[in-house]
Amino acid sequence: MITPVLLCGGSGSRLWPLSRKSYPKQFVQLVGGDTLFQASAKRLSGEGYAAPLIVTNKDFRFIVTEQLVEEGIDPGAVIIEPERLNTGPVVLAAALLQQDLDPDALLLVAPSDHLVPDVEAFRKSVEVAREAALEGKLVTFGIRPDYPETGYGYLELAECIDGKAPRAFELKCFVEKPCLEDARTMVASGAHLWNAGIFLFSVKTIIKAFRDHAPQLVEPVEEAVKHRRMDLGFLRLDPFFWSQAEDISIDYAVMEKADNLAVVPFTSDWSDLGGWDAVWRESEKDEDGVATSGPVTAIECRNTLLRSEDETLELVGIGLENLVAIAMPDAVLVANTNRAQDVRRAVDALKAKRAEQAEDFALEHRPWGWYERLVVGQRFQVNRIVVHPGASMSLQSHHHRAEHWIVVEGTARITLDEETSLLAENQSVYIPLGVVHRLENPGKLPAVLIEVQTGSYLGEDDIIRFEDLYHRA
Known part of the structure; x- marks a missing residue:
């Protein structure tokens, strides 16, 4: 059984303005009907695959589970990074967590923002890599290049793969992102592959590799895993010890130093949609x-x-x-x-220039649904709010703003201090400044509201939470 480790904490700034820090490209429908994250999860599910380990950050944890539920996929463990680090400590944390369950298990580490149209061809490559991984190899996957791309790193093999049967090849060396002339030479050689950043290895093999080649990572990551805590089904690594881990990729930490590497070529279509x-x-x-x-x-x-x-x-x-x-x-x-x-x-x-559009959308996703800024003025803001069936905002108040909610679709249960009322379409409620309030959707359809905020300060940090289903501070 192979356990996928899906990495989905990146920001994807090269696909701005559709991909931004608050909602990056892996969660967006770029090509086809699924998001890249959903397509990745489907590609690594089914017979022969265990429930995936998902590594993300606190801002995306509910987006991850929501998108997996839409596809009928069990999310398995969702690991929350306290702060974003590179793939070195992330992969080690996933391996240490899996070690308690099955030290001989195989981990397939993959980014969640790649496009792989031919799923069966990819699965066949994984099967080719499985034997080498079971023999104690650290297997990386290389993509057969079809043009001289200068935005990727390359893998140089010990021999040309032309005409060879699918198998694991010996890796000669890693090549950094080349200039155009060097990229043309490597594509023509038949012995170079794009480095896809996808890996297959056993739990015990990769942990030993970290102990041998990146021992500075082991103690802080072990302690971050040891002192983890559960939060609404999510697994939060300890922030103190995690902050002491080096921010380094698995390539630099382990792969470029190890002598038990193998490369499996993938010759079908692939793209990281990096621009x-x-x-x-x-x-x-x-x-x-x-x-x-x-x-x-x-x-x-x-x-x-x-x-x-x-x-x-x-x-x-x-x-x-x-x-x-x-x-x-x-x-x-x-x-x-x-x-x-x-x-x-x-x-x-x-x-x-401090433009909000650099990282944030007018539409903001929340665990209970989403809201969209429609009009913004000096002392007022108009939002559209959508609350999922059965979901609830936190019990909260504001120091600097009052709110007026108008229900335009569905039903909303409103709490104002000690009083609760049910509002239907075309009904509204006024929430004075300082009043403790909550919005819930008791229905089976989304509740849609128009919100008018007025006050001296309208920032999202003007929220005092008294109770919250989603354990937000």
Whole structure:
């Protein structure tokens, strides 16, 4: 039985403005009907696979379980990082947790934001890797390159794979992200693969590798795991000991030092969707190479990606060539396709000017549902609130704002101090400043409300919580 370890704590800034720190690309529908996280979980489930170990942070924990439930997948253990570290301590923590259950188990470590259309081909590669992993190898998966990509690291094999039967090959060395000329040479060689960042190994093999090659990680991660605590079914690692672990990737910590490595080539389609140019390549295109999504009109365009992420926002492109245009309610990106890797520079520039759009959406996900900012003024804000059936906001109050809630769909149970009432569609309630209140959805359909906030300060940190189903501070 293989236990998948799905990593889903990244920020995905290269796909801004659709992917942001508050809701990154793995949870977004980029290509196809599923999110990348859902597609990854489905790819690593079924016969031969145990329930996955999910590693994420506190902001995404409810998004993870919600998206898995939508696909009918048992989330298994959801591990919460107290702070985001690289893959070295993350993988070690997952192995130490699994060690108590089955030290001989195989762990398949994979990012949750990769696109792998041919699921059966991927599973066959995993089966090829299984034998090497059971023999004590640290197996990494390499992607057969079909163009000279400079944004990936490469794996150099000891021999060319052309014409060879599928098997685990000996790894000669890791190659950092190359210049274009070197990338062309490596693609032509037949002995280089893209480094996919996917690994298969037994629990005892990877723990020994960390003890041998990265002993500085072992004690703080062991202590963080030892002092873990359960929180609503989530497994929180100890923040004090976790903060003492080095922020280092598994490649640098272990893989580049170990002598028991093997590489299994994966020759079918794969992409990490690491930029809008990659999304364009993987999208369905017309005869002029134009890929569209949402309410879009393209007139005499070529080799262009046009996406409108709002059904009320029409995006029109005229005479565009080799361009990416992504339109959202609060931000628009227009870039040359060959400058797609520079999108993160735009995010850095927006952060420098303190623009909210750099990291946050107008639509904010919460464990009880979501809310969307519709209008923002100096002393008022209008939101649309959607509460899932059976869900509840915290019992709370505010120092600086009053609120007016109007139910437009469904039913809402409202608590104001000691009084509780049930509101139906077209009914409303006023919540004066300082009043302790709560909103619940007792129905079987989502409750939708329009909220008008008024006051001297409208920030989300002006919330005093007295009770909360989701244990938020």
